[in-house]
Amino acid sequence: MNTQFNQAKILLVDDDPDILELLEYNLAKENYVLAKAHDGQQALDIVKQFKPALIIMDVMMPVMDGIETARKIKAIPELKNTLILFLTARGEEFTEVAAFDAGAHDYIIKPIKPRALVSRINAILKRDSAEESQEIIAIGGLVINRTQYAATFDGRTLVLPKKEFELLSYLAKNPNKVFNRDELLEKVWGSDVYVVERTVDVHIRKLREKIPEYYIKTLKGVGYLFSIEKA
Amino acid sequence: MNTQFNQAKILLVDDDPDILELLEYNLAKENYVLAKAHDGQQALDIVKQFKPALIIMDVMMPVMDGIETARKIKAIPELKNTLILFLTARGEEFTEVAAFDAGAHDYIIKPIKPRALVSRINAILKRDSAEESQEIIAIGGLVINRTQYAATFDGRTLVLPKKEFELLSYLAKNPNKVFNRDELLEKVWGSDVYVVERTVDVHIRKLREKIPEYYIKTLKGVGYLFSIEKA
DNA sequence: TCGCTATATTACGAAATTGTTAACTTTTTC
DNA sequence: GAAAAAGTTAACAATTTCGTAATATAGCGA
Known part of the structure; x- marks a missing residue:
């Protein structure tokens, strides 16, 4: 697949273990460094130490939903610039506005298509790191x-x-x-x-x-x- | 997503880095050539060199507000025809009249919905660039x-x-x-x-x-x- | 404050880049 | 197919940029 050095850190947050595994499998192939959380609270616990470049998070989660979690993460000064990508089911009651308001960078509608997901994430992180030759x-x-x-x-x-x-x-x-x-x-x-x-x-x-x-x-x-x- | 060559130049002006980044991310995907400014003064500095086709600018900014900035830009002969799109928060004290008076083409009420924004911008610029192969x-x-x-x-x-x-x-x-x-x-x-x-x-x-x-x-x-x- | 070390400043020569010309080659025109 | 025009190359000149070293100055700790 990909032989280059990725090394960027990604935190995966979803209450569905199957989804977590799917994400993990596809992103590990790309050499990303991964961490997983099962809910918003756990994500918050992990994030301060792990300091991921990107968080991929389900919007609908028990305990604390994605929007709420994102908001709390963005409130931590050193994590203000963390990229957040939401996962949302088609037809799920999902306020796009609230998501972007909470600092989301993009969102992906489930079901997840691995190829598309990976290329989207590569794109997001490449832009962020490749110190573009800004014109x-x-x-x-x-x-x-x-x-x-x-x-x-x-x-x-x-x-x-x-x-x-x-x-x-x-x-x-x-x-x-x-x-x-x-x-x-x-x-x-x-x-x-x-x-x-x-x-x-x-x-x-x-x-x-x-x-x-x-x-x-x-x-x-x-x-x-x-x-x-x-x- | 969009695989074609856009190449149109857009200047983004907002004092909130998060908004700038959000705009940048979504418009870069569309292959626009971008420049960013953090305030009106900087926008003025840049605009003479960059000569964008469109300026997306927050109305409320420190140092020099969007309306004022727009007016000054429009006063530069070669930039008279630059398109300007204002960003304004809902409920923000915002005189639509003043905006259009200053040469605005359109305005968008925050929070920004990327999909909508992008399609609106595509529409504006497509209309503008009936550009042939320039004979x-x-x-x-x-x-x-x-x-x-x-x-x-x-x-x-x-x-x-x-x-x-x-x-x-x-x-x-x-x-x-x-x-x-x-x-x-x-x-x-x-x-x-x-x-x-x-x-x-x-x-x-x-x-x-x-x-x-x-x-x-x-x-x-x-x-x-x-x-x-x-x- | 003194002395040491790191940085600032200057001038000069080397190196790299471009300008210019003219001879030569290729293509076009008649 | 000859003459003219266009295009290419190479050699040398002119210019600019860059790197170095020598010297001056400033900052910092003792």
């Missing part, structure tokens, strides 16, 4: 258009050679995240390029001449980080 | 008539051999988009033609003799791009 990055007056290979700051055009452009793109795409020189070389220069670490400094400096200096901060001994906060 | 390309004084295989600049006839004509057509049809030599060879020469990459350079040069030189820009290490902007 437009906009943050703090800075607009980077990767299609045009052009960037503007407060409307004024920035002249950015390739390396500077790529470096700025990478930093701006991951604001408030620190990268050390090695990481930047790896991500921007590529894993096969062998240059001295200090090269990064020089490019950082050139960028600082073109955008507000404080946008790129130095954390001594740690790395560089893009952030539009002043202090 | 006439006109941009910045340049008029290319593919049916007649003729081109003029500022009214004067350009003498363009076939390859030059095709190359210019392709570039002008995709303004502000960068292509490297490989892509141009693929698209203009065809996938079965085997010529040296640098052949492109020579044709680019010949074109530059016939239209304002700055129309075709070189991005070192990246490719060529057609743009009528001067700098």
